[in-house]
Every structure is written in C-alpha cells, then in structure tokens.
Amino acid sequence: MPTVSFSLEKPPPAGSRRERILAAAARLMAERGYHGVSINDIGRAAGVSGPALYKHFPSKQAILGELLIGISERLLAEGTRRAAAAPSPDGTPSPDGTPSPDGTLDALVRWHVSFALDSPELIRIHDRDLTSMNPADARTVRRLQRGYVELWVAQLRARSPELAEGTARAAVHATFGLLNSTPYSAVTMSRPQLADLLHRLGLAALLAAGARRPAPGPAATR
Numbered sequence: 001m002p003t004v005s006f007s008l009e010k011p012p013p014a015g016s017r018r019e020r021i022l023a024a025a026a027r028l029m030a031e032r033g034y035h036g037v038s039i040n041d042i043g044r045a046a047g048v049s050g051p052a053l054y055k056h057f058p059s060k061q062a063i064l065g066e067l068l069i070g071i072s073e074r075l076l077a078e079g080t081r082r083a084a085a086a087p088s089p090d091g092t093p094s095p096d097g098t099p100s101p102d103g104t105l106d107a108l109v110r111w112h113v114s115f116a117l118d119s120p121e122l123i124r125i126h127d128r129d130l131t132s133m134n135p136a137d138a139r140t141v142r143r144l145q146r147g148y149v150e151l152w153v154a155q156l157r158a159r160s161p162e163l164a165e166g167t168a169r170a171a172v173h174a175t176f177g178l179l180n181s182t183p184y185s186a187v188t189m190s191r192p193q194l195a196d197l198l199h200r201l202g203l204a205a206l207l208a209a210g211a212r213r214p215a216p217g218p219a220a221t222r
Contacts, residue, residue: 018056020046022070025063030121034064034129064129065137071122072144075115079151082107101159108152109202112179113195120183127180149173152206160210171209175202 024045028037039060043053057063086099086107099107116123130138152172157163163171179202187194 017048017052021048021053021056022063022067026067026121026125029064029129030124034132061132061134065133067122068126068130068133068141069137071119072141076144076148076151079108079111079148082111083151083155101155104155105159105206106203108155109199109206112176113198113202116179116182116198117191117195123180123183156206156209163210167209171206175205178202178205
C-alpha cells in the first residue's frame with residue numbers, strides 16, 4: 001500500500017527559474033532552518049548561479065517573505081473561493097443558493113487538509129522562521145492569516161450563534177494546530193486514508209466547540 005511521504009529530498013518541480021528557486025529554498029529551509037541555509041546553498045539546489053539568483057530575489061530574507069506571504073495569500077484566496085462554492089455536507093446545493101455553515105465548514109476543513117498534506121515544508125518554515133522575516137513582510141503574513149481565521153470564525157458562529165467570538169476563534173486555532181501537526185508525524189497511511197482521518201478529526205474539533213455540555217449530575221453538584 002502506498003504511504004504518504006514528507007521527504008524533502010524531492011527534485012524541484014519543472015517551471016520557471018523563480019519557481020525552482022522558491023522550491024529549493026522551501027526544501028532547504030524546512031530541513032535546516034532559515035539560519036542554516038545560505039543563499040549559495042539555495043542557488044546550487046536550484047541549479048542557479050549567485051548572480052542569476054539575485055536577479056529574482058535581493059536577499060535570502062526576500063525569499064522567505066515570498067514563501068510565507070505566497071502561501072498565506074493562497075490559503076485565504078482558495079479558502080474564500082471554496083467557502084463561496086460550498087454545497088451542503090450531503091453534496092446537494094442549498095435551496096436558496098447560499099452555502100450553509102455546515103457545508104462551508106466542511107469545505108474549509110477539506111481545503112486545509114489538502115494544504116497540510118501538500119505543503120508540509122511551508123508549515124515547518126512558518127512555525128520555526130516567521131520571526132526571521134522582515135517586519136513589513138511579517139505584518140502582511142499576519143494580516144492575511146487573520147483574514148483566513150475570521151473566515152472560519154464567521155462560519156462557526158453562523159452554525160452555533162451562541163458561541164462567543166473568542167471561543168470560536170480559539171476553536172479555529174486549535175483545529176489548525178491539529179491539521180498542521182501532520183508534517184511532524186510519522187505516518188504509514190495512504191494519502192486518501194490520512195486525508196479522510198484529518199477531515200473527520202478537524203470537523204469534529206470545530207463542531208465540538210458548539211456542542212452543548214450535559215448538565216452536571218448529582219455527583220458533580222455535591
């Protein structure tokens with residue numbers, strides 16, 4: 001049975017020189033950390049000379065900014081698109097054409113699972129090297145991430161209006177933590193199996209925030 005692999009030794013994908021540089025930088029920074037990689041290391045891995053690399057990026061920090069801003073933009077844009085197009089959880093369109101909160105949350109979880117499985121190196125880089133960005137780029141990443149979080153929070157509160165905003169936001173962050181832990185786990189499941197498991201766990205974590213707690217029994221009230 002095929003297994004999900006998080007190897008960082010894959011060759012860079014075909015594409016433009018700029019794409020090769022970014023792919024090589026992502027692999028190396030995920031493996032060694034931002035401070036453990038030089039601009040020359042990135043150039044060699046991408047098959048690009050130093051002078052040619054500087055035609056695309058003025059510094060290693062600029063490459064880091066491109067990586068983390070790029071994925072933050074993609075998360076928000078694709079999450080917004082999928083939320084807008086979400087059917088109900090059973091796959092049927094909503095009667096009035098407006099996605100239901102349940103369908104939207106389902107679509108958002110599926111999208112984030114796909115991201116986590118496809119981009120483990122970017123999760124590692126974000127977790128470890130966000131503080132190495134220049135301040136302007138870091139502010140951009142945080143702004144985009146806030147937008148992504150609030151997209152989820154709005155749908156969770158639409159489904160469970162009794163949820164306080166802070167509680168909903170905490171639940172969303174906790175769900176991200178669960179899904180983003182994937183790159184740090186040794187797994188022996190096929191990708192479809194792992195994607196299905198993460199989808200079920202992520203959705204359950206979100207919906208648990210809106211579940212009503214049972215009233216305390218006699219033993220709990222003594």
